[in-house]
Amino acid sequence: MRKTFTPDDLIRFIYRETSEKEELGIVEQLASDPEFLNEYRQLVKTITALGDSLEEPHPTSVNIVLEYSAALHEKTVF
Amino acid sequence: MTKAKISDQELIDSYRSGNEMCLETLIKRHKSKVFTTIYLIVHDRYLAEDLFQETFIKVVQTFKSDKYNEEGKFLPWVLRIGRNLAIDYFRKAKRTPVITDTAGNDVLSFISIAEESREDQMMRKENERSIRDLIKLLPEEQREVLIMRHYGDMSFKEIADATGVSINTALGRMRYALNNMRKMMQEKEMVLR
Numbered sequence: 001m002r003k004t005f006t007p008d009d010l011i012r013f014i015y016r017e018t019s020e021k022e023e024l025g026i027v028e029q030l031a032s033d034p035e036f037l038n039e040y041r042q043l044v045k046t047i048t049a050l051g052d053s054l055e056e057p058h059p060t061s062v063n064i065v066l067e068y069s070a071a072l073h074e075k076t077v078f
Numbered sequence: 079m080t081k082a083k084i085s086d087q088e089l090i091d092s093y094r095s096g097n098e099m100c101l102e103t104l105i106k107r108h109k110s111k112v113f114t115t116i117y118l119i120v121h122d123r124y125l126a127e128d129l130f131q132e133t134f135i136k137v138v139q140t141f142k143s144d145k146y147n148e149e150g151k152f153l154p155w156v157l158r159i160g161r162n163l164a165i166d167y168f169r170k171a172k173r174t175p176v177i178t179d180t181a182g183n184d185v186l187s188f189i190s191i192a193e194e195s196r197e198d199q200m201m202r203k204e205n206e207r208s209i210r211d212l213i214k215l216l217p218e219e220q221r222e223v224l225i226m227r228h229y230g231d232m233s234f235k236e237i238a239d240a241t242g243v244s245i246n247t248a249l250g251r252m253r254y255a256l257n258n259m260r261k262m263m264q265e266k267e268m269v270l271r
Contacts, residue, residue: 008246008252008253012234012249015227046256046260046263049209049263050224051206053206055114055117055123057109057130061127062109064131065101065138066102068135068138072138
C-alpha cells in the first residue's frame with residue numbers, strides 16, 4: 001500500500017530531513033494531491049517569511065571567551 | 079585549488095592539543111547561530127551577550143577538562159548548553175521572558191549588508207523585527223522548536239534529544255508554530271512571498 005505523507009513529513013522535506021525514498025513519495029503525492037500541494041505552498045511561504053538573517057554577538061563577547069581560554073592555557077603551560 | 083574546510087572535530091582536537099587559534103575559528107564559525115538562538119529565547123540583547131559568553135566559557139571548561147565526548151555534534155551540543163543556560167536564568171530569576179522593544183538597541187548589530195539600498199535595508203530590518211515580535215508571541219514550547227530548527231539549524235532528532243521529547247512531538251510543535259505564525263502574519267497583513 002502507498003504511504004500517505006502528512007504535513008509533518010512536508011516540514012521534514014522542506015528542511016531536507018527526508019530520505020531519498022521518502023522524497024520520491026512526497027513528490028509523487030504533491031503531483032497528485034492538490035490539497036497536499038496547497039499545504040506545501042503555505043508551509044514554504046511561512047518558512048521563507050521567517051528569513052535567515054542571523055544576529056551577531058558583540059566582538060567583546062567573543063574576546064572575553066578567547067581571553068578566558070588563553071588565561072587557562074597559560075596556567076597549564078607555565 | 080580550493081582548500082578543504084577543517085571539520086569542527088579537527089579544530090577541537092587541535093585546540094585540545096594546545097592550538098588556541100582553533101577556538102577562535104570554531105567560535106567564529108558558529109557564533110551567529112548560537113547567539114541568534116539565545117537571543118530569540120531571551121529577547122534581550124544584553125542578556126544574550128552574557129549567556130553567549132557563559133555558553134562558550136562552559137565549552138572551554140569542558141574541552142580543557144577532557145570531558146568532551148560529543149564527536150561530530152559540536153553545534154547541537156553548544157546550542158543545548160545555551161538553551162539550558164537561558165532556561166536556568168529564567169528559573170533562578172523566577173520570571174518568564176520579558177518582551178522587549180528592540181527599537182534603538184541595534185547599536186550592537188553587526189550584520190553586514192552588501193549591495194542593498196538604504197530603503198531596502200530599512201524594509202528588511204522592519205520585516206525581520208515584525209517576524210521576531212511574532213515569534214515572541216508563540217507558546218514557549220513551539221517557539222523553542224522553531225528557533226532551534228530554523229535559526230539554530232538543529233535537526234528534529236537533535237531538538238528531540240535536547241528537549242527530552244519524541245521526534246514526533248518536536249515535529250508537531252513545529253507544525254503548530256508554523257500554523258500560528260502563518261495566522262499571525264495574515265492578521266498583521268504581512269506579505270507572504
